[in-house]
Amino acid sequence: MKSSVKILITLIIITLFIVPAAAAGTQKEEVIYVNLNGDGSVSHVYAVNIFDMQTGxxxxxxxxxxxxxNMVTTDQINVNGDEITIDTTPGKLYYEGDLGAAPIPWDVRITYYMDGVPYSAEDIAGKSGNLEMHIVITKDPSDTEDFYEKYALMMTVTMDANKCRNISASGATMANVGSDKQLSYTILPDKGADVVITSSVVDFEMDAISLNGIRLSLNVDVDTTEMEDDLTELSDGIVKLDDGAWELRDGVNNLSRGVGNASVGGYRIQSGAATLASGTNALSSGLASLAGQNAALTGGADQIFSGLLASANAQLSGSGIPTLTKDNYADVLTAVINSTGDPTGQLTQLLSQLTAYQTFYTGLVTYTTGVGYASTNATLLSSGAITLANGASSLSFGLSELNSGTNELKVAMVNLTDGTGELRDNTTGLDTKLTDKINEVLDPLRGGTGSTHSFVSEKNTQVSSVQFVxxxxxIEKTESEVPDDETEEDLNLMQRVLRLFGLA
Structure with missing residues (x-):
């Protein structure tokens, strides 16, 4: 009872003094009083309609x-369906309309836990332990006039510091009000809230949670000149970045073509080197086989030469001509021919035969020696060709890998230019977009745009303000536990307030 009296007195004072006076020519203001249940659901809604009549x-x-x-005069209120008419004298007129459990723009849900166990607001009174309170505020589907998007909520949770210790309330402004801790929350338009309050409590009681919904009208101006200049510079830089990305993409395409051609050439080198290695290996094998016959050839030729000399020496035996050898046959026969004139011509013929075979023999030795050298060099050539083939294979593989990498780089460059192009498109006019976005954020704080809509009826078009209380x-223990003298004192206080404002 004590708390209810305080609330009623507070509502009367808010209605008469806190609600701003209507501007000139404005027909009406509305203050919507909402009694919520302990869980935040709507219990009852009353609309106080305020008219400032300059003339009767x-x-x-x-x-x-x-x-x-009629809250302030005895003027008759006439009701015809949803039309209300009042004939009144100059001055302010307040009349209250009962809207029952009408839906409001905000869906408020309040849950209580004590030591992790859920309790209703009625049952948690007087409990002790670790309190956890959840308050979730979202848009109610019934809100068709965008009150949720345009109106801010001022929520106050008052906790008795003598009963509540170690209060934790993230996002709240906490102040000492006498022996109470007052937790204040400002919930901006179109934001809602998810509030968690924890405390260690003893014999828990708590004053009413109050929420006031008003349309903000803050004079908020932001000088964006410097930011706009910076964003213009940023936008110009992004244009250059996009242009550079496209130039880089063209360069990568050219590189890819060059690497592709090099990769083809590397494969051809590999193929040619492999063919060369195969040919030199065959050559080396053939020369090695041929070189293996050198000793037999030169040995056979040497035996034939020796046989020719032996046959010649047998024919010349007893002629007084010295024995012929490989080294002296030419000198001996030449000297004899010169001294005798070789009347029969046999010595000249023998000299010719031996000289011819000597020439063949010398050529054969030279040939077999050359074959030996060729075989040795062919082996070296084959080894080098194999090394070349292996190197060409590595080169071809490397060029193939490089070609694959440049192809991946081409794809990456396509993605890069797509990204820089999108970035360029999205940052074009960024300074204007910034200003528009700032205004979008600040408009609700400035009161938004458009006229004020009546909460009560869309037929009321001359409404200067709507306020929600x-x-x-x-949360308190049963009234039977409250001393009668306190209840009587509160009732007397209420009577004095009503008489002060001429309402009783």
Whole structure:
């Protein structure tokens, strides 16, 4: 009872003084009072309609109410369906309309846990332990006038510091108000909230959670000149980056073509080197076989030469001519021929035969020696050709790998230019986009755009402001535990406030 009286007094003061006066020519303001249940669901909604009449006359208003009540005068309120008319004198007129459990723009859900066990708001009163409170606020599907997108919520959770210790409330502004800890949250338009409050509590009680919804009208201006200049410079740099990426892409394409041609040439070199290695190997084998016959050839030729000399010496035996050898036959026969004139011509013929065979023999020795050298060099050539073939194979493989890498690089360059092109497109006019985005963020803080819509009825087109005042019941032990003298004191206080404002 004590808490309910405090809430009612607070609502009266908010209605009469906190609600700003209507601007000139404005017909109406609305203050929507919402009684929430302990879990945040809507219990009851009342609309207080405020008219500032400069002159007497008829007020015409619209709203589907269960009942209406003139709060400040005795002027008759006439109800015809959803049309309300009042004939009144100059001054302010307040009348209240009962909207029942009408949906509101915000879906509020409050859950309580004590030592991990869930409790309702009614059952958790008087409990002790580790408290955890969750408050989740989202958009209610019934909101068709964009109150959720345009209105900010000021939420206040007040906790008795004598009963609640070690309070943790991320995102809250915490202040000492007497013996209480007041947790204040500012929930911006179109944001909602997910609040967690924890505390160690003893004999837990808590005042009502209050939420006030207002359309912000903050004079927020941001000088974006310097940022716009920086973004223009950034945009220009991105253009250069995109141009450079395309130039690099062209260069990579040229490189790829060159490497591709080199790869083909490397394969041809590999193939030719392999053929050369095969040919030199065959040549080396053939010369080696031929060189293996050298000793037999030269030996046979030497035996034939020796046989010719032996036959000649046998024919010349007893002629007084010295024995002929490989080394002296030419000198001996020449000397005899010169001295005798060789009347028969036999010595001259013998000299010719022996000289011819000597020439053949010398040529044969030269030939076999050449074959030996050729065989040795062919072996070296074959070894070199094999080394060349192996190198050409490695070169071809490397060029193939390089070609594969440049092809992958080509694909990467396509992706790069696609990315820089997209970046270029998205950053064109970035300075303007920044200004638009800042205005998009700040517009709700500035009050948004468009006229104020009536919460009560779309037929009310002359509405200067709409304010929401919401609260949950206080969490307190049963009224039987509250001393009667405190209850009486609160009722007397309420009567004094009502008389002060001329309401009682």
């Amino acid at each position: 006359g008829r007020i015409t208003d619209y709203g589907s109410y269960y009942s209406v009540r 919401m609260h949950t019941p206080a």
